[in-house]
Amino acid sequence: MPGGVMHVLALLLAVMLAVCAKNGEAQPNMTITYTLGFLAPTADSAIPASLANEWSSAFNVALEVLNSENRPYTLIPNVQASQCDWQAAERGARAIAFPTVPPVIGVVGPACSGAAMSAARYLMNFNISLVSFSATAEPLSLRELFPNFFRTVYGDMHQAAAVVASMAKLQMQKVTMVLTQSYYSWNFGENVNMLINGSTTVRSVTLGVGDNSSIDATMLGTALDSVESDEFVVLAVEPLQALDIWRAAYGMGKAGYPYWYFGTDGATAFDPADANITDPSMVAELVGEIGVSPFGGDFSSDSVCNKFYSYWQTMNYPGYISDGQNRTRSYVPYLIDAVTAYFTVIDNLIQANITVNAFNVLQAFNGSGPGTPVFEGCTGLVSFDPETGSRNATAQIPIFDFVALNPSYWEAKGEIWNAEFQSLQSLTRPGSGSASLHKSRVGVVVGTLVGLASVLALIVGGTYYYLRKKNSSITRTDSMARMWER
Numbered sequence: 001m002p003g004g005v006m007h008v009l010a011l012l013l014a015v016m017l018a019v020c021a022k023n024g025e026a027q028p029n030m031t032i033t034y035t036l037g038f039l040a041p042t043a044d045s046a047i048p049a050s051l052a053n054e055w056s057s058a059f060n061v062a063l064e065v066l067n068s069e070n071r072p073y074t075l076i077p078n079v080q081a082s083q084c085d086w087q088a089a090e091r092g093a094r095a096i097a098f099p100t101v102p103p104v105i106g107v108v109g110p111a112c113s114g115a116a117m118s119a120a121r122y123l124m125n126f127n128i129s130l131v132s133f134s135a136t137a138e139p140l141s142l143r144e145l146f147p148n149f150f151r152t153v154y155g156d157m158h159q160a161a162a163v164v165a166s167m168a169k170l171q172m173q174k175v176t177m178v179l180t181q182s183y184y185s186w187n188f189g190e191n192v193n194m195l196i197n198g199s200t201t202v203r204s205v206t207l208g209v210g211d212n213s214s215i216d217a218t219m220l221g222t223a224l225d226s227v228e229s230d231e232f233v234v235l236a237v238e239p240l241q242a243l244d245i246w247r248a249a250y251g252m253g254k255a256g257y258p259y260w261y262f263g264t265d266g267a268t269a270f271d272p273a274d275a276n277i278t279d280p281s282m283v284a285e286l287v288g289e290i291g292v293s294p295f296g297g298d299f300s301s302d303s304v305c306n307k308f309y310s311y312w313q314t315m316n317y318p319g320y321i322s323d324g325q326n327r328t329r330s331y332v333p334y335l336i337d338a339v340t341a342y343f344t345v346i347d348n349l350i351q352a353n354i355t356v357n358a359f360n361v362l363q364a365f366n367g368s369g370p371g372t373p374v375f376e377g378c379t380g381l382v383s384f385d386p387e388t389g390s391r392n393a394t395a396q397i398p399i400f401d402f403v404a405l406n407p408s409y410w411e412a413k414g415e416i417w418n419a420e421f422q423s424l425q426s427l428t429r430p431g432s433g434s435a436s437l438h439k440s441r442v443g444v445v446v447g448t449l450v451g452l453a454s455v456l457a458l459i460v461g462g463t464y465y466y467l468r469k470k471n472s473s474i475t476r477t478d479s480m481a482r483m484w485e486r
């Protein structure tokens, strides 16, 4: 009898041990945890709710997919609102830096450059790195000011170069550049003015804030009144300002022909299918408008990035790219790569037997300690230039998509690699459907219009360039001073 009991007990024990061992492997509590902060770009006066939702989903998707890949650690999110606002970003950074369990190893975000500046400066007190996916302002590369700032996006000079390349490709001789009173807009305007040469005349108009809109519609109307039919209106503005500009233009009957709008990354991050804020008749009028957008990522079935999008679709998280569209226009792949960069650094530190903490992670990003990340991401080969904290543009040349608006999304029409067009399909000018009067001028725009006008533009352009440059340096110094005084 005693022998029999022993036997049963031994069997039970063996079963229990086996079960425990099995559970032990799958138990998240058995693994080490670190905190990864996310300064989430919540909806505000610059960012529509749909975009905030998309970014929030992208962060969760990246974190959940990478956490599920059998690593000896788990990253726990600490998500704080940052909006597009430097004060909110600093508050968010504080809320991430202070809780110390599990230890913070780094922060992803925020979306906007001003917010990134204040967050980076706050986090530097704790040796915490900040990796943004869409803060593009060039001054963020000043290492004395922002030594802990890194970004998976290219600085605005690269985008400005893509815009200037588009001006040359489309033979834009006259451009009205519409700016708003935001840091992003001022900075970008200056970048374009620095790169442009005499063949395009650029007139810059900085819109004030309206009574019940983010832009002064009367100022816009006055500026548009003098726009000629061969002229382009460049919108160097954030998504909701683009919407407000188009709304006002639509209200004034200036949405379609001859208004040929060309949007920068902010304008093309705006989603025309966002039924909460647009109406189809306005979008119909804008169909055909063009712009540049950061490379929308490679989500094809054999790409390294496909796992994220499959998971996103399976989980039914909001913001998944709509059917038929296979490119995002909103820096989502750069956000996924920012999260991946943190996992890569931690994997590297563990492999090198280096303690995983915020300081060592920062050293790895900076190239001044082991574990420096280099990996194939959703946006190509990701690595950082320690001199600027920005994406290494030699390892992966900057790619911008040239896009045109269709009724539901921005459709790829060409690619610009390192400011050189690789391809460009023919474009149909907005308003071609309605006014038959204009039919003769409609259609393929690429490769037309040369002559006397360009000679005139060369002469006038030099003067404008000088004046603009003077003006924009003043405003920028102003805004930077405000940005940094605390």
Ligand SMILES: *[C@@H]1O[C@H](CO)[C@@H](O)[C@H](O)[C@H]1NC(C)=O
Residues within 6 Å of the ligand: 028, 029
């Ligand atoms: C294990 O972790 C989960 C959250 O990750 C938590 O809810 C749970 O209480 C933990 N269990 C133990 C025994 O610590």
Ligand SMILES: *[C@@H]1O[C@H](CO)[C@@H](O)[C@H](O)[C@H]1NC(C)=O
Residues within 6 Å of the ligand: 049, 050, 051, 053, 274, 275, 276
């Ligand atoms: C539209 O608004 C509703 C209610 O406010 C919100 O739940 C939904 O997420 C919004 N949709 C988009 C695409 O922003």
Ligand SMILES: *[C@@H]1O[C@H](CO)[C@@H](O)[C@H](O)[C@H]1NC(C)=O
Residues within 6 Å of the ligand: 125, 126, 127, 359
């Ligand atoms: C940050 O790192 C420096 C070394 O570069 C160290 O002296 C300092 O104590 C660290 N600060 C914190 C808060 O860890």
Ligand SMILES: *[C@@H]1O[C@H](CO)[C@@H](O)[C@H](O)[C@H]1NC(C)=O
Residues within 6 Å of the ligand: 164, 168, 195, 196, 197, 198, 199
């Ligand atoms: C200036 O414009 C000319 C004519 O479009 C072009 O060939 C040249 O590459 C441009 N230079 C720069 C620096 O963009």
Ligand SMILES: *[C@@H]1O[C@H](CO)[C@@H](O)[C@H](O)[C@H]1NC(C)=O
Residues within 6 Å of the ligand: 211, 212, 213, 217
């Ligand atoms: C702003 O509000 C005023 C009064 O509330 C209204 O008359 C006007 O149409 C509004 N303007 C816009 C652009 O919505």
Ligand SMILES: *[C@@H]1O[C@H](CO)[C@@H](O)[C@H](O)[C@H]1NC(C)=O
Residues within 6 Å of the ligand: 300, 324, 325, 326, 412
């Ligand atoms: C989606 O991608 C495939 C392969 O890259 C391409 O052939 C197709 O035209 C794309 N569809 C859209 C709607 O852009």
Ligand SMILES: *[C@@H]1O[C@H](CO)[C@@H](O)[C@H](O)[C@H]1NC(C)=O
Residues within 6 Å of the ligand: 351, 352, 353
């Ligand atoms: C890390 O530590 C393990 C075990 O302590 C050792 O086997 C391995 O060689 C070490 N790796 C490095 C890169 O030092």
Ligand SMILES: *[C@@H]1O[C@H](CO)[C@@H](O)[C@H](O)[C@H]1NC(C)=O
Residues within 6 Å of the ligand: 147, 148, 362, 363, 366, 367, 368, 386
């Ligand atoms: C980054 O690396 C440079 C060069 O090695 C070094 O001078 C600097 O102190 C490092 N910055 C940080 C924040 O560690």
Ligand SMILES: *[C@@H]1O[C@H](CO)[C@@H](O)[C@H](O)[C@H]1NC(C)=O
Residues within 6 Å of the ligand: 383, 384, 385, 386, 387, 392, 393, 394, 395
């Ligand atoms: C950028 O990447 C290239 C190619 O991978 C490499 O040769 C170069 O050293 C890198 N530059 C910097 C500044 O890290």
